[in-house]
Amino acid sequence: MNQNMDMSTNPVSFSSPKTTRSSSAPDGAAPLVVNADKQGKPIIVVNNLHKRYQIGRTFVHALRGVSLEVLPGEFVTVRGPSGSGKSTFMNLIGCLDHPTQGTYWLSGKQVSQLSSQELARVRNRLIGFVFQGFNLLSRASALSNVEMPMIYAGLRKELRQRRARQALQLVGLGARLNHKPSELSGGQQQRVAIARALVNSPSLLLADEPTGNLDSRTSVEVMAILQALNQHGLTIVLVTHEPDIAEYASRQITFRDGRLVRDEPVANPRDAQTEWAVIAKQNIDEAL
Ligand code: ADP
Numbered sequence: 001m002n003q004n005m006d007m008s009t010n011p012v013s014f015s016s017p018k019t020t021r022s023s024s025a026p027d028g029a030a031p032l033v034v035n036a037d038k039q040g041k042p043i044i045v046v047n048n049l050h051k052r053y054q055i056g057r058t059f060v061h062a063l064r065g066v067s068l069e070v071l072p073g074e075f076v077t078v079r080g081p082s083g084s085g086k087s088t089f090m091n092l093i094g095c096l097d098h099p100t101q102g103t104y105w106l107s108g109k110q111v112s113q114l115s116s117q118e119l120a121r122v123r124n125r126l127i128g129f130v131f132q133g134f135n136l137l138s139r140a141s142a143l144s145n146v147e148m149p150m151i152y153a154g155l156r157k158e159l160r161q162r163r164a165r166q167a168l169q170l171v172g173l174g175a176r177l178n179h180k181p182s183e184l185s186g187g188q189q190q191r192v193a194i195a196r197a198l199v200n201s202p203s204l205l206l207a208d209e210p211t212g213n214l215d216s217r218t219s220v221e222v223m224a225i226l227q228a229l230n231q232h233g234l235t236i237v238l239v240t241h242e243p244d245i246a247e248y249a250s251r252q253i254t255f256r257d258g259r260l261v262r263d264e265p266v267a268n269p270r271d272a273q274t275e276w277a278v279i280a281k282q283n284i285d286e287a288l
Contacts, residue, residue: 001086007133028232032198041108043204043235044070044093049102049285051088051258062088064258070237072203075269076237083261086239089255093237094206095123107203110180124153128197132209134189136181136196143177147228153200156287167195168261171225192223198234205286207238211245217279223248225271248272 051063063085070076078086090096092104095111098119104112111122136145146164155163168177171191181189190210197205207226211219219242227248230236240248247270248254252260 024034032163032170032201035160040072041071043072043107044068044095044237045103045105047103049089049104050094050100051092051097052100061213062258063092063099066258066260067102067254068260068263070235071154072235073230073233074237074251075227075249076238076251077249078237078253079243079246080261081243084255086255087257088258090206090208090237092279093204094127094129095119124149126204127201128200128202130190130193130197130205130207130210132212134181134186134193134213136182136189136192141178141180142173142184142192142195145181145192146199148201149196163199164195166211167198168192170198171195185218186214187221190214190218190222191225194222194229198229203235205234205236207236209239209241211240211242217283219245220272220275220279224276227269227272234284244270 046069047067049063050061053060053062066085066089078089080086088097092099095106095107095114096119099112101108102112106122107126109122111119114122139149140148140190141165144162146167147160150163151158165174165177168174168191171194173188173191173195174190176184179188182191186194193210205226210226211222213224223245226236226238230250236249239246240246247266249266250269251265252262253260
């Protein structure tokens, strides 16, 4: 039997019912997943966002006046051909870069004019990132990888370890705390990366092709986790070039030539958790 095969049919284990920002976590720290107020104000408001890059004397107009709002608790996918501005848009809403023109309000705060240092603070406090290549430290255990953002946030070791353990349990990896990335399957590595993205209790999760390196079964496993987190209130914006991955979200937006050309709800999003339960059973049947 494949050691890395995860036989769990339940990709996410929320030990407690939905939590809210005001409810106190057992250890006094903020809950990992915040139950968004769906009636609340938009978490993202971008208005006429432009980004121009300069290479020598040449200007590349990567974003050409993008405006949109994302409400708390939405699950939005970003699609579009290569070069259409998806990464530029994600860098801007991820507070990794400044727009050339336009405004960006994140959680009610104007962030488009902040200094790089202030932007880093906002980013660490409000945003979790998940990448296609997992971006884990290869020599560090799952626990140490998940602890990392809390080191930057200045949390003491005991609290860091407790929260890292809690986050890994949440994504179903409570039994693999001391495994290194090479000792984990691709899906498990992405789960570690998701746990790492959650430890500072972000209001927003940004995922850049999180299933891009995974086979279709494992992609469903990862989407099941993201969907469950979203159902517990986490706002997610996810870049994907795969149309079937976009079917798990509640809203799809599409870029072309630096412009937002489509923005539509998904009428009946696919249910990754149900699909994953079927796949997990198939995995067991095949392995035994
Ligand atoms: P996508 O993610 O949809 O592939 P990008 O946002 O990466 O699109 O790119 C949009 C356009 O901006 C492309 O023409 C790309 O070459 C250009 N671009 C992206 N990043 C930079 C950069 N750092 N410097 C110069 N040009 C860039």
